[in-house]
Amino acid sequence: MHVKHLLLIAILGLTAACSSKEVVDENLSEAQLYQQAQDNLDSRSYSSAIARLKALESRYPFGRxxxxAQLELIYAYYKNAEPEAARAAAERFIRLHPQHANVDYAYYLKGLASFDQDRGLLARFLPLDMTKRDPGAARDSYxxxxxxxxxxxxxxxxxxxxxxxxxxRNLLAAYEVHVGHYYLKRQAYVAAANxxxxxxxxxxxxxxxxDGLAIMVEAYQRLTLDDLAASSLxxxxxxxxxxxxxxxxxxxxxxxxxxxRNWLSRTALGFLESSDPLPPGQTRASQDVIKQYEDAAEAIPSELLEGVQQEQPAKRSWFSRLTFGLFD
Structure with missing residues (x-):
């Protein structure tokens, strides 16, 4: 079913793209343009309605x-699944007509456009968890x-x-809980507690x-901050x-x-974690190179390895390999 829905969405998107290039008759009067736009809205032909409302505004900017038309253009953009255009049209109307009797409708449509921006067409057919997605549009809508x-x-x-x-508000709170759990999994306990x-x-x-309290309890316990953990619990x-x-x-x-790992290591995400001292003349980088070399050597097929061993009877040291034999 999901594939059928996606195909339907693609067809509708192509149809909308084609219809958005509709040419409006230049000989239509203001009343005719407005009436045709109303007919398009009633028939849910939102792309056609957008074309006529934009033509009406540009041809008769001071008409009745x-x-x-500016107000209904916001609605047409919203119903045509163009949230960015709807928000821009709403902001323009609010800026030009702050005392308009229906300016509250522009605010409402602006919020609706942001509300549906993350949901989109795919979210209507696919099981997406909205609490795990970027909450930018949800925060704007709120x-x-x-x-x-x-x-x-x-x-x-x-x-x-x-x-x-x-x-x-519930969605934004749930998103913060998901972020807290992410930090717990990464052992970033200070960030999780925050x-x-x-x-x-x-x-x-x-x-x-x-859930926020539970995250605090767990993070404070991992940090061995017993008093804070006890009060949160x-x-x-x-x-x-x-x-x-x-x-x-x-x-x-x-x-x-x-x-x-110790408390300091967990708090610093392991960046300050200590390890055994290195042998003289070696660095962490050289150890990484040696490890990569050893892994690559183990991956060589045995038949090729036997041929190499016959041609090279003398075994070179790791230092010789790293320095390409310059100090042999």
Whole structure:
């Protein structure tokens, strides 16, 4: 089914691309252009509607339908799956007509365009987890709906905008939780603790707060910051006793410890990790070269290796190979 859907999307995209080059009759009056645009919108021919609305605005910039055409152009772009164009048209309308009676509609459509920007056509047919994708458009949509609700609290679009803001806030919080889990897997425990604390402090009343506390507990435990881990665990147990990390009666880390590196090494992501001292005259780079040479030597087929050994009876040292025999 997914392949059929993708083929349908490709066909619709090609059709839309072809129809967007439609030529509008230059002899049409302002009223005729506007009526044809309305007919296109009613029949969901959004590309044709866009062409006529743009022609109407350019030919009759001070006509009786100019402002309405600019407003309906935002809607046509949005319905034609052109979010960037819809947002640009909305910003233009808000800038030109800040006191317009329907400017709240422009704010609303601008938020809707960002809301659907990441979802797109593919997300409607493929099982994509929106909480794991880049939240840039979601954050923009939240801010744009927030502008609408703060500037026009009595707008007819404010209730729907508030509901979408709740969804977007939950999505942004869940994204931060995914980032925190990523840091836990990479043993970047300071960064993970900061992400968990960010969720707790900035996304109250979202389902992700419990996950943020769990990330803090696990990160502080890995860092052996026992007091912080204990206080975070107490908060988690008090407010989210049903959290999955507490299912067994005690806290269960989500990510198992991969090794037994020291606290400083884990905090610095291993960059400051110490190792055995090197022999005199060797560096880490030379050791890497030797290791690569050894791996390549092991990969040589045995029959070729036997021939080489017959031609070269004398075995050279690693230092001789590295220096190409200059010091033999």
């Amino acid at each position: 339908y100019a402002e309405q 801010n744009e709906f927030a502008q609408l609700t703060s500037r026009y609290p009595n707008s007819r679009y404010a209730p729907d905008a508030k509901q979408r803001m709740i969804y977007l 992400r968990g604390r960010y969720v707790v402090e900035n996304f109250q009343e979202t389902p992700a707060v419990g 107490e908060t988690l147990q008090l407010n989210y006793p049903e959290h999955p990390s507490l299912a067994s009666g005690s806290f269960q880390p989500r990510v198992s410890e991969a090794d037994e």
